[in-house]
Amino acid sequence: MADKCNKKCREPEVIKRDTVEYYDERFGKFSQEDVLGRCTNLKRIMDPLIDFASIKSGDVILDLGCGPGTLLISLADKFRDTKSYGVDLSQRTLEVASKTIFNLGLNDVITLKDGDIEDLPFPDDYFDVILSQAVINLIPNKKKAFEEIARVIKADGRIVISDCIKKAEVEKSSELWSKCITGAPSMDEFETYASDAGLKIQKTLDLTKDTRDLIENKLWNWPEFLEYDLKYYILKIGING
Numbered sequence: 001m002a003d004k005c006n007k008k009c010r011e012p013e014v015i016k017r018d019t020v021e022y023y024d025e026r027f028g029k030f031s032q033e034d035v036l037g038r039c040t041n042l043k044r045i046m047d048p049l050i051d052f053a054s055i056k057s058g059d060v061i062l063d064l065g066c067g068p069g070t071l072l073i074s075l076a077d078k079f080r081d082t083k084s085y086g087v088d089l090s091q092r093t094l095e096v097a098s099k100t101i102f103n104l105g106l107n108d109v110i111t112l113k114d115g116d117i118e119d120l121p122f123p124d125d126y127f128d129v130i131l132s133q134a135v136i137n138l139i140p141n142k143k144k145a146f147e148e149i150a151r152v153i154k155a156d157g158r159i160v161i162s163d164c165i166k167k168a169e170v171e172k173s174s175e176l177w178s179k180c181i182t183g184a185p186s187m188d189e190f191e192t193y194a195s196d197a198g199l200k201i202q203k204t205l206d207l208t209k210d211t212r213d214l215i216e217n218k219l220w221n222w223p224e225f226l227e228y229d230l231k232y233y234i235l236k237i238g239i240n241g
Contacts, residue, residue, distance in 0.1 A: 012140035015177055016116075019138050020089050022178035027068045028092030035100045038070045041219040042133075044210050045162065045232075046074050049133060052160045052203070052236045057081045059128040062152065064117050064145075065089075065135030069097030069110070075131075076106045085122070087115040118144040122152045132161045136190075137183040146197035150239075159199065159237040162207065164230045165190070171228070179224045190235060200240040207232045 030038075039046075055061070055075070059082045063071050066086025075084055088094050094112050101110050115121040118141050130153055139145045153159055166184040176182040185193070191201055211232040214220040225232070 014174070015138075015140045015183075016089060018174055019178045023067065023090040024092040027090065027096055030068050030093075030096045032100045032103055035068045035070065035073070035096065038068065039074050041214065042070060043074070044214060045207050046071055046133065048205055048207065049131060049160055049162045049234055050075065050078065052205070052234055053129045053131060053158050055079050055082060055129060059083075060126065061085065061129040061131065062087065062120075062122070062127045064130065064132035064149075065138065066097060066112065067093050069100055069112075071131060071133050072097070072110050073101065073104065073106065076104075076109050080109060082109065083111075084109060085111050085113060085127075087113045087117065087120065089114070089116060118148060120148045120152055124151055125154050126152050128154055128157050130157065130159045132163070134163055134180055136161055136163045137180050137185065138177070139183070142185060142189075142193050143196060146193040146199065150197040150199055153239070155239055157239075160234065161237065162232065162234045163190075164225060165233050167229050167231060170230070176224065180222065181224050181228055181230070184230060187233070194237055195240065198240050199237050201235050202238050203236040205234040207234060 061082055061084040063086045066072055066088050072084050072086050091114055094114060098112055101107060113121055117139055130149055136142060149159060164180055164184045166186050170181055170184060173182050194201055208231040212226060215222050215226055
């Protein structure tokens, strides 16, 4: 049974600490074979995410919460004439990503940084494309995260986020926060975070069925998604106005 989410477990630094510990353990032992297997298994939801971004030659791309490098490696396979950056708080996971990227000879197109999405280590107006896969829900201060996204994206840039969306209130639990459940925003909340940062959701794609199929077929290790009233969407976001 999941633990109750008391005041302490909702404190931002506690959430971040618990999340880092969870993903250190989950991804920190991944082999290169595990990373590449994840690239194959999640292709069904990564391809439409990438397609939404309309990536062009020379684009500078940021992957928010890059984990073991799944999305970055998939991008490099399709677009070798771009430059991608990945940022994550889990150093053990970044070490796994770094080894795999080096072994695949992708160091020239992918750079990894240890960093917080609420305080991105990049200058203003730096990226043509910002991508995120199932990570925004993990961030304690989503308002600040969207402000940072708006700060580092170029005026004509493209932002594409895929994430779980709650339809109703879900269980408050520190454990389930790390497992991408408790912190899931509603669609209205996503729209508010974007609007407050000067951004606007332009297009959506419902991938709930695909997500459930992947989980039920053991291709995505996220059984908690099936237990709660969640949907999974891709959101294309642009500068408002």
